Amino acid sequence: MKSPAPRPDDRAVPPQRLTIKDIAARAGVSIGSVSYALNGRPGVSEATRLRVLTVAEELGWVPDNAARRLAGAQTDTVGLVLPQGTAKSLGVAPWFMEFIGGVATVLAEAGYGMMMQVVAGLDAELDVYRKWSRGRLVDGVILVDLRADDPRIEAVRTLGLPAVVAGPPEVADGLTCVWTNDGAAAQEAVRYLAALGHRDIARVSGPADIVHVKIRQRATEETAAELGLRIRTWHTDYSVESGRRATREILLSTPRPTAILYDDDLGAVTGLAVARELNFRVPEDVSLLAWDDSNLCQTTFPPLSAMSHDVLGYGAHLTRRLLEVLAGAPPASHEDVTPRITPRASTAPPS
Amino acid sequence: MKSPAPRPDDRAVPPQRLTIKDIAARAGVSIGSVSYALNGRPGVSEATRLRVLTVAEELGWVPDNAARRLAGAQTDTVGLVLPQGTAKSLGVAPWFMEFIGGVATVLAEAGYGMMMQVVAGLDAELDVYRKWSRGRLVDGVILVDLRADDPRIEAVRTLGLPAVVAGPPEVADGLTCVWTNDGAAAQEAVRYLAALGHRDIARVSGPADIVHVKIRQRATEETAAELGLRIRTWHTDYSVESGRRATREILLSTPRPTAILYDDDLGAVTGLAVARELNFRVPEDVSLLAWDDSNLCQTTFPPLSAMSHDVLGYGAHLTRRLLEVLAGAPPASHEDVTPRITPRASTAPPS
Structure with missing residues (x-):
């Protein structure tokens, strides 16, 4: 450090x-x-x-x-706070778990431990950083799921707690960050669906105040406007139930969109089940496009087309940057690989 | 402590x-x-x-x-070591992630942190316990995925590192343990499939040297013998690919089993996709029964029947027992709730 x-x-x-x-x-x-x-x-x-x-x-x-x-020397430990909602749905939050896998693997190679704590909300999270900092329990922390004007940035800065932000420089506010170009990826997703011939696209996305949700939404809407497509967004809280409801509403809406772009893979997997339940064929009646492409996308039939992002690699990349920060590297913004389309069998021209 | x-x-x-x-x-x-x-x-x-x-x-x-x-006082931290394989497939290992969610939630409520480390193998895991013990980095540890004659039991005992074993007293060897009666649950699973009329059952299970795999296998075979059923077991390493291969072999075998009992839920989800790919109807042509019943079982169509176990609750229970041990409680064996059948739409009489 x-x-x-x-x-x-x-x-x-x-x-x-x-x-x-x-x-x-x-x-x-x-x-x-x-x-x-x-x-x-x-x-x-x-x-x-x-x-x-x-x-x-x-x-x-x-x-x-x-x-x-x-003596105030290093602890060889890095801290990661998980929101409680994540813990409750941990079994079905592939993104978070692959991310943790990447973090934990790099830390283990470097001889570091990982301190994890689940919190009920933002205040509790800030308390954890105070406790970790005062007790010198961690050398640094990883901040995820940033919101606009996120108070955690200021908190770790005030505590002098080294941190790396999983998010773009706009939100990292001068802290070291590692980010993916979600705008470019969202643009590619819409262009791909447009190229297949879809003119009416639905988007199933997360809570509107999460930074990457906003970025993807803006890029999606801009690209759709440019191409003269109709695009409508359904927000969920990333739970199975809210994802199921969103897909059901979309498939029962008039006019019915011919393609659905999801913000994660669990939503797309659930969407596929809803389509089958309501007797819509995938991809003949509706195309489904997942995001982040965990192995889950290959456990379905048809396997899901997805915006592929190596989340394990992203967690590993971010952790290497944190180790650099702990070794004294100045703050910097690092772009990770942009998610790219991996077409499988859940997308096709509308029939 | x-x-x-x-x-x-x-x-x-x-x-x-x-x-x-x-x-x-x-x-x-x-x-x-x-x-x-x-x-x-x-x-x-x-x-x-x-x-x-x-x-x-x-x-x-x-x-x-x-x-x-x-001064050798408490660290308010509990340690959990994850095998590297788990980290690589974290995104698709619902059991582990729900378990961690339960552990982390109870620790947070008690004001404890959780130290996690990923290791490549058993030797590395033993090194971590040595490091944690020498450096007084944790108050106690949780041991999971026990094998027969597991050297970790002796290691934590030698180090004087308080521990709770996720497994039955036979393997905990006098340490405090929290376990589920997997034998009784396996018996119930087989009796349920038999009651539906299945006479030829396949089992897709994990590595043969894991204790709970052995226990379930013995109970399954004994119950099948008692009821005069045929039962055959396919072992996987719990990866998506090996699960897919197992289900494919089962569905292409002669005579073809009419029901498949899985050891986890990811295997069953994958199995459902393989059945669809090979054009077998579920449950008409083949019944599928999952184990542990994460939300994943309800993301499919048809939703999967499962041996339900509240894994989050299990992780929470075990962690409360560890906190008791840290507070001075003598070693004890605690039975957790036995997994029970939750019938959904993936099981039916053979047609």
């Missing part, structure tokens, strides 16, 4: 404290061996490890980590 | 250390207000909070947490 300014309380750790040198001397092994043994790393025999641990125990050795933490 | 034996190095924290009393005196507020302000809790005005934080900063106050940690 950025090396913190020395704090007066560094003196709280007495200079004559027991060090691994003392342990090495008493155990009759090298300092390196002591370090390996105490940190649970390979490089020493089990016998040596045991001897070192026994001596450390006898001498009352304090783990390095706690001492370093007291 | 269990209050640890005093360690000689407790003396490393000088008794004359700055306390919140000093901060209260200097800031001219009560000790309670200082505690609220420093811990980011409600109960003080923003002005007071700011004054306290400023004074604390001036005096070089060391956050309580780090000091308590150095």
Whole structure:
């Protein structure tokens, strides 16, 4: 991490404290061996490890980590707060889970742990950052699902808590961010459906105040206007039930749109089931286009066409940038790969 | 947590250390207000909070947490290790994600954090427990996906790391465990399919050395033998591709089983798509029965019959037991709710 300014309380750790040198001397092994043994790393025999641990125990050795933490040094831990809604629907939120998978994988490779906490709302989330910062429990945090004028940005800045934002520079407000060009992707999605011959398109999207929802909506509407298409948006809270309701309304509306563009993959999977329930054929009667393309899109028949985004790779990319920030890199904006269309069998010309 | 034996190095924290009393005196507020302000809790005005934080900063106050940690006190953090395979397929592993959701929710309510780490294999996992224990990074851990004679049991015991096992007492070997009666549930599943008239049943299951896979397999086979049914098992690694292959083999085998019992829900969802692809009608040509019943089972058409288990509730239950262990409760075995059949539209008598 950025090396913190020395704090007066560094003196709280007495200079004559027991060090691994003392342990090495008493155990009759090298300092390196002591370090390996105490940190649970390979490089020493089990016998040596045991001897070192026994001596450390006898001498009352304090783990390095706690001492370093007291001195304000790094924790080798990164924090991620999840909104409670996410936790309740975790089993069916492929995006979040692939993202966490990418984060956790890079952290593990770097020898970092990941601290996760579920919160009921924004105030609780801000409390967590305060707690993490005061308790020096994490070196930095990842901020996701940003809203317009998100107070979390200001909060982590005030706390001096290093952070990386999963979102565009407009919302990151000078913090390091990693983002995908959702506008360009939404444009491609609409152009693809238009090229197939669709003139009346429905969009099933998330809560209107989430930044990426807004960005996609604007790009979708602009592109539709440019191409002379009709476009209507249904907002959901990303739950299975609200997604099902949206697709049902769309399929029963007059005139009936011939294509539906979803904002996630769970919505599209659910939409496919609703189409079958109402006896609409996919893609003959209605084309469905998913977004983010988790494996879920390939568990259906027909498999779902999707705007593909390597979410695991995105989580990994963002985490590498956070590690750079922790190492002292200045704030920067990093563009991740733009989602691209992966046509499968759920999209076709309208019949 | 269990209050640890005093360690000689407790003396490393000088008794004359700055306390919140000093901060209260200097800031001219009560000790309670200082505690609220420093811990980011409600109960003080923003002005007071700011004054306290400023004074604390001036005096070089060391956050309580780090000091308590150095003294060997609790970390208010629980650790959970995820196998790497899980991370890669996180987006499509509803069980794991609902489980984590339950764990995280209870921890948040109790003011605990959750430390997660992804590992490539068993050795790496054991290293993580060593690191967490030595560095006093967690108060306790949750062990999942136990294998027969699992070395993790011995490892956490040797480290003195409090743990709760997600599995039956046979594998927990004296540690506190929370388990579901998978044998009884498997028996119910087979009896249900038999009652519908199925005589030839296929089972799509996970890796053969996972404890719950074994338990279900034995119960399934015993019940089938009792009822004079034919039962055959296909093992997968829980990936979408291996699940698809298993269902394809089953549907193309001669004689063709008339019902398939899955070990998870993703497998059943994928199986439904394979049936449609191969032009088998569900449930007329083949009945499908899922296990664990995440929301995913209701995103399909027909919606999937399932052995329902409240996985979020299970994660929550287990976490409450871990908090009891950390508070000093003796080891105990706790049975969670037994999964029960939820019939939907994917099961029917064979035609």
